[in-house]
Amino acid sequence: MRILLDTANLDNIRYFNTYYPIEGVTTNPTILAKEGGDVVKQLSDIRRIIGEDKELHIQVTETKFEDIIREAEALVRTFGKNTYVKIPVTDTGLRVTKYLADRGYGVTVTAVLTAAQGMLASNAGATYVAPYISRSENLCADGIGTVADIAAIFKTAGTKTQILAASFKTAKEVLDVAVAGCHSATIGSSIMRMLISHTTTDTSILGFERDWKSAFGDTTLLKLLEK
Numbered sequence: 001m002r003i004l005l006d007t008a009n010l011d012n013i014r015y016f017n018t019y020y021p022i023e024g025v026t027t028n029p030t031i032l033a034k035e036g037g038d039v040v041k042q043l044s045d046i047r048r049i050i051g052e053d054k055e056l057h058i059q060v061t062e063t064k065f066e067d068i069i070r071e072a073e074a075l076v077r078t079f080g081k082n083t084y085v086k087i088p089v090t091d092t093g094l095r096v097t098k099y100l101a102d103r104g105y106g107v108t109v110t111a112v113l114t115a116a117q118g119m120l121a122s123n124a125g126a127t128y129v130a131p132y133i134s135r136s137e138n139l140c141a142d143g144i145g146t147v148a149d150i151a152a153i154f155k156t157a158g159t160k161t162q163i164l165a166a167s168f169k170t171a172k173e174v175l176d177v178a179v180a181g182c183h184s185a186t187i188g189s190s191i192m193r194m195l196i197s198h199t200t201t202d203t204s205i206l207g208f209e210r211d212w213k214s215a216f217g218d219t220t221l222l223k224l225l226e227k
């Protein structure tokens, strides 16, 4: 499953873009509000850090059809290719999705809570649909099951739309959507760290270092090879 980073924090983006195999960055108005300041500069900095080939998903804030179209055009004009316009799944959102998809724009339909919404978004031409996992599970609904349902519907229909699961609160949810047939997931920095961390990994590495030192002292394998 492809992984994107769900943050607008430049330090975190720089770090994970350097060390982790991420495909891009997703934002929403709440994520951008958390960083504050000059939003256009912030998004430009994100684009500069990840480069022009990775995905940058930016959510529209306009609500009327014509205004969302203008906003979407401006977003792609400003932040370049591989910029995906995030549109909430509303009546107007579906209409905008169809309009933009027909003109070759990448559209991520977001705030998806049901498989029915995902199906409609796909039929409108969405590149991605973004089902919200923890926001769903917090309401005692089955967020993971919704991803599985959307995956089954897309498979049957042979649609090109991909699932970009979002809104995670645990690392287990990330694994669960992968097993449920999700193509991509966007994950915050703390969950990203949880995905790799394991105390037994840490103690194993310490053990390797200790055993090497007790047998070979300060000599390293590299030193021996380059002798």
Ligand code: E4P
Binding pocket: 006, 026, 027, 028, 030, 110, 130, 132, 134, 135, 166, 167, 168, 186
């Ligand atoms: C994707 O970008 C979504 O907007 C985001 O994952 C929502 O996450 P939250 O439910 O933690 O706010």
